Amino acid sequence: MFTMGIDIGSTSSKAVILEDGTRVAARKVIEAGIGSEGPDRVFADALSEAGITHEEITRVMATGYGRMTFHGADDQASELSCHGKGIHYLIPEARVVIDIGGQDAKVMQINERGTLLNFVMNDKCAAGTGRFLDVMAGILSVQTSELAELAAKAEEPLSISSVCTVFAESEVISHLAAGATRSDVAAGIHQSVAKRVAGLGNRIGFRGPIAMSGGVALNAGVVRALEHELGRQIVTHPDAQLAGAYGAAILAFEKETM
Amino acid sequence: MFTMGIDIGSTSSKAVILEDGTRVAARKVIEAGIGSEGPDRVFADALSEAGITHEEITRVMATGYGRMTFHGADDQASELSCHGKGIHYLIPEARVVIDIGGQDAKVMQINERGTLLNFVMNDKCAAGTGRFLDVMAGILSVQTSELAELAAKAEEPLSISSVCTVFAESEVISHLAAGATRSDVAAGIHQSVAKRVAGLGNRIGFRGPIAMSGGVALNAGVVRALEHELGRQIVTHPDAQLAGAYGAAILAFEKETM
Ligand code: SF4
Numbered sequence: 001m002f003t004m005g006i007d008i009g010s011t012s013s014k015a016v017i018l019e020d021g022t023r024v025a026a027r028k029v030i031e032a033g034i035g036s037e038g039p040d041r042v043f044a045d046a047l048s049e050a051g052i053t054h055e056e057i058t059r060v061m062a063t064g065y066g067r068m069t070f071h072g073a074d075d076q077a078s079e080l081s082c083h084g085k086g087i088h089y090l091i092p093e094a095r096v097v098i099d100i101g102g103q104d105a106k107v108m109q110i111n112e113r114g115t116l117l118n119f120v121m122n123d124k125c126a127a128g129t130g131r132f133l134d135v136m137a138g139i140l141s142v143q144t145s146e147l148a149e150l151a152a153k154a155e156e157p158l159s160i161s162s163v164c165t166v167f168a169e170s171e172v173i174s175h176l177a178a179g180a181t182r183s184d185v186a187a188g189i190h191q192s193v194a195k196r197v198a199g200l201g202n203r204i205g206f207r208g209p210i211a212m213s214g215g216v217a218l219n220a221g222v223v224r225a226l227e228h229e230l231g232r233q234i235v236t237h238p239d240a241q242l243a244g245a246y247g248a249a250i251l252a253f254e255k256e257t258m
Numbered sequence: 259m260f261t262m263g264i265d266i267g268s269t270s271s272k273a274v275i276l277e278d279g280t281r282v283a284a285r286k287v288i289e290a291g292i293g294s295e296g297p298d299r300v301f302a303d304a305l306s307e308a309g310i311t312h313e314e315i316t317r318v319m320a321t322g323y324g325r326m327t328f329h330g331a332d333d334q335a336s337e338l339s340c341h342g343k344g345i346h347y348l349i350p351e352a353r354v355v356i357d358i359g360g361q362d363a364k365v366m367q368i369n370e371r372g373t374l375l376n377f378v379m380n381d382k383c384a385a386g387t388g389r390f391l392d393v394m395a396g397i398l399s400v401q402t403s404e405l406a407e408l409a410a411k412a413e414e415p416l417s418i419s420s421v422c423t424v425f426a427e428s429e430v431i432s433h434l435a436a437g438a439t440r441s442d443v444a445a446g447i448h449q450s451v452a453k454r455v456a457g458l459g460n461r462i463g464f465r466g467p468i469a470m471s472g473g474v475a476l477n478a479g480v481v482r483a484l485e486h487e488l489g490r491q492i493v494t495h496p497d498a499q500l501a502g503a504y505g506a507a508i509l510a511f512e513k514e515t516m
Contacts, residue, residue, distance in 0.1 A: 103425070125383070126424035135424065165424045166384035166393065167361070 001058045001256065002050070005082065005248025006043060006073060008066030011102045012215065013038035015046035016245040017057070021253030026050035027242055034066030043072050061252035063244050077251050079244055080108060080116050086247030087211050088114025090237040095208025098197060098226065098234070099243075100216035102130040107201035109208075114247075120203045126165040128196030130216050135165055136189040139172055140182050148221035151186035158188030163196060186221065194225035211235045213243040259316045259514065260308070263340065263506025264301060264331060266324030269360045270473065271296035273304035274503040275315070279511030284308035285500055292324030301330050319510035321502050335509050337502055338366060338374050344505030345469050346372025348495040353466025356455060356484065356492070357501075358474035360388040365459035367466075372505075378461045384423040386454025388474050393423055394447040397430055398440050406479035409444035416446030421454065444479065452483035469493045471501040 002025060007014040011033045017026040026049035032038030047054060054072075062073035063082040087097045088110060097108040104123035111117055126132050130144070137144040151157075158180050162168040172185055193216075210232055216222050217240035227234050239246070260283060265272040269291045275284040284307035290296030305312060312330075320331035321340040345355045346368060355366040362381035369375055384390050388402070395402040409415075416438050420426040430443055451474075468490055474480050475498035485492050497504070 124420075124425075125422050131424055162382075164383050165422075166389055167382075 003252035005245040007064040007244035013042040014245040018249040059252040061248040063248040082247030084110040084116040086243030091211040094211035099214040151221040153183040154187035190221040190225035194229040261510035263503040265322040265502035271300040272503040276507040317510040319506040340505030342368040342374040344501035352469035357472040409479040411441040412445035448479040448483035452487040
């Protein structure tokens with residue numbers, strides 16, 4: 001039995017097709033999210049990667065910010081439950097999931113079956129989210145994906161005292177004008193995100209092995225800064241960005257079989 | 259006896275010279291603050307406007323963000339006490355002072371002598387401060403001082419759902435792309451600041467007549483939006499931006515005579 005999970009975010013669309021809730025038949029990411037052709041394209045691409053037709057999919061489960069507006073799904077599930085299930089599939093030992101998205105940040109506590117126990121979220125303030133990284137990358141005239149490479153050459157991370165993205169922006173501009181290196185600034189940017197996300201997670205505590213999901217998990221600079229800030233190791237997975245789609249495909253399978 | 263109050267902010271420097279703590283001998287604003295020649299220039303300009311020399315000033319009291327780095331002062335006083343005293347001088351009936359600065363916002367409760375009783379402040383988040391207005395004016399390609407004129411022509415203020423300056427920026431950009439008028443956007447910007455500042459002040463309550471000080475008090479759009487939000491009249495004064503400097507000059511006089 002094939003099930004599909006489709007995760008429609010603000011800036012990207014992800015789809016995963018599983019056979020019998022375990023074997024990966026397709027996994028696709030398109031960097032275009034809600035309001036674009038991204039969802040339809042990722043849906044079609046996943047089918048063609050799996051070499052099957054829409055009719056062969058027993059259930060399509062949508063999740064993410066844009067799940068309500070996607071008409072190709074049979075069902076919807078909350079982002080948080082999908083993330084928990086998906087991370088559990090990719091990183092079975094994980095009990096804490098840090099998910100830094102393009103416009104929000106969440107820290108979730110999950111159990112040994114990937115079920116969500118508790119969570120804390122920031123979706124009101126750009127500080128500590130992917131948006132902070134985008135704004136800061138803009139000041140350094142690099143792509144957000146290039147920040148980690150820059151930060152790797154840092155000698156001493158610049159300490160950014162303002163939490164606020166807007167005030168931090170001015171702070172960074174004056175540090176650069178005063179001669180700070182772009183690498184030290186990039187490292188300081190990662191540190192700022194790490195401090196903010198650690199503060200968020202401390203509200204529920206970091207109990208058990210920590211995993212990271214979401215697009216920002218691909219940014220090694222943020223992962224290292226978080227490890228440093230928490231004094232703990234963080235496990236990532238190359239498919240971390242697809243965790244929500246994995247989880248949705250698993251929930252679709254569970255719904256058919258349980 | 260002459261006393262001078264000098265208020266050194268992040269973006270402007272203000273000086274007031276009083277004779278016997280009451281008669282205004284000079285009042286000056288220079289749009290250049292800490293780290294510039296602004297403080298020295300406003301000091302010299304005030305002396306020349308009053309037609310007196312530095313030696314004739316019995317006491318110079320500095321206040322504001324840059325008060326510690328200015329060497330021409332005999333003494334320093336906190337911004338909050340100076341604001342309270344200054345507003346009391348300009349608007350004697352005021353018991354609540356709303357001060358929206360370039361990078362912060364405060365709501366103060368004062369008594370019938372202008373003494374500070376209680377206050378609440380936001381200097382961590384750009385939302386609800388002059389900085390929010392600057393960022394938004396940038397999107398509309400106008401000067402911050404031109405926002406009120408634009409907003410006056412609004413037909414229906416755009417409701418901005420994000421509190422965060424960064425997220426509000428994207429929201430406004432998409433509303434403009436979708437055809438919102440710049441006037442409605444400008445009015446929505448003022449409403450956003452008003453809501454945020456009202457929320458701040460509600461923590462201590464708005465008891466008694468309300469006055470507005472700080473540079474943003476000159477923005478009629480913000481004042482009107484605040485009146486609408488609070489359902490109360492707000493008193494302003496053309497010298498509201500100099501309230502801190504007035505208060506510092508009064509405190510200097512009190513220190514010499516009491
Ligand atoms: S602190 Fe800055 S980034 Fe956070 S909500 Fe306020 S304006 Fe936005």
